[in-house]
Amino acid sequence: MIAQVTRVLARRTKAADPDDAGSVLILTLGYAVLAIAVILVCTAATSLYLAQKQLDAMADAAALAAADGFDLSVVDGEPVATLTDAGVRREAEAMMGTLDPEARLISASTPDGVSARVTVAGQWHPPIVTVFVPDGVVLESTATSRTALR
Numbered sequence: 001m002i003a004q005v006t007r008v009l010a011r012r013t014k015a016a017d018p019d020d021a022g023s024v025l026i027l028t029l030g031y032a033v034l035a036i037a038v039i040l041v042c043t044a045a046t047s048l049y050l051a052q053k054q055l056d057a058m059a060d061a062a063a064l065a066a067a068d069g070f071d072l073s074v075v076d077g078e079p080v081a082t083l084t085d086a087g088v089r090r091e092a093e094a095m096m097g098t099l100d101p102e103a104r105l106i107s108a109s110t111p112d113g114v115s116a117r118v119t120v121a122g123q124w125h126p127p128i129v130t131v132f133v134p135d136g137v138v139l140e141s142t143a144t145s146r147t148a149l150r
Helices: 001-014 023-067 087-101
Strands: 071-075 078-082 105-108 115-124 137-146
Touching: 001 137, 023 071, 023 115, 071 087, 071 115, 087 115
Parallel strands: none
Antiparallel strands: 071 078, 105 115, 115 137
């Protein structure tokens, strides 16, 4: 009785199973392509993040240099540091000339005579060109620095 049940189950199992030869290879290749795509996108995202941080640092450095370009005067016996748009732009351009030739100085001005606001732009390109990420992105960073006398 047990032998008959085993034979019947064996026949049904053989009849119900189609030939699965090669289907694991297709799944493996699919997962490999997916893994490579994820790695490429993560590499591009990391590169974009680092490029933005580098541009932020350049904007900070240019704003700090621009805030040091103040005109010193004495009013009522007190020293007063004032910034001008021309002085802020001059100092920011001098700093940008030493940092990165690919970065562009978009604007440099003083909104209140005490602060220097600098906007810098640059272009980012992915380290490995793929269909998953854009070919290039324009990045922009704005920094503000204040001058103070104590």
